Amino acid sequence: MASKVELEIITPERTLLREDVEMVIAPAVDGEIGILPEHFPLVTSLKIGVLRIKRSEEEGFLPLAISQGVMEVLPQRITILVATAELPQEIDLERAMEAKKRAEERLKKEEFDKTRAEAAFQRAMARIKAARFKE
């Protein structure tokens, strides 16, 4: 059996997940970063995107849609603090598609706040990707 590391995903409203995993692939600001057990201590900021967790060889990767946050990596524990995190079964794909469409339209028009529309677009994309995730 492969070695494992304790993973905690915490949002302000709840602790979404706390369990031992084999590997975490997180969307860091400067590209995706894969973490295995016994990783060197690290703190990095995360951007909106898809976080992938490998619980075991058989189960494969579990995708989660996350928004901005921080990840603290210690050899025995990974803590992910994000504003929101959703499991695939919690994602409403239809709503995400609508949100994406809306954000795209807003990005084209002048009168809307570009950064907000961009963030909404990113969030919708992360949800869609997580919900449709296949290996």
Added chain:
Amino acid sequence: MATMRDIKRRIKSVQSTQKITRAMKMVSATKLRRAQERAEKTRPFFERTQDILRGISASIDPDCHPLLAHREVKKITVLLFTADRGLCGGYNHRVIKMVEQELGDFPDLKLVTVGKKGRDVLKPRGYNIIQEFIDVPDYPSFDMARELAGILVDDFIKEKTDQVLMAYTRFQSALSQRPLLIPLLPLEKREMDPQKGRREYIMEPDPYTILDLVLPRSVENIIFGALLESKASEFGARMTAMDAATENAEEMIEELTISYNRARQEEITTEISEIVGGAEALK
């Protein structure tokens, strides 16, 4: 002496009031339980954020961030949490009174109020309310805390205010809640004591970017915590107040029942003496 019918009517009215207070007490008890559960769930995020702050503080100069800047205090903003409704004992009054006592004389005071009661009481007294939030849901979402934090952080960074305080009611138990006035901004550096919990990290992209990300979250989180705690206190206070009201109603009903019985007896006595009097006259 009230007539029997009057007393009966009053008993009915007190009984229906009692029904309402009893229902409100029960509803508050349920809401309180949920609010407490939610407040507890926010703790891990807060604690872990503090852990990380402590961890990275060894590698940075904590004075560098605008949210940590201590300035001479000429302008104060207070974030005040009250309820939207009354019927919760001294809950609203206590926290409002605290703000007035502590800061009522401060020349440049701005208020951000959450809940109708704070606004309703302080606006007519000439306080400068820059933002008001009303109709706060029973279980407020994190977005609300984020919005509040956005306004306050923005004002603080633009130096529209030198210090931000938070007036809320700490939940101690269903029976006791304590109003508190605590500093929110600038953030306390004592939480970032590098001696405690110092860790050697690689930091990506760099410590300042991470600080920039973590500190505003930390503010949002403190506000969210206070918001949930105030709500729990509100329900606790309402529950206690309604419990007392239900008991008082019970007492009133007892007293009224006694006077009702007395009135009934009196009527019977009068009737009997009339009959006896009549019979006597016939002899």
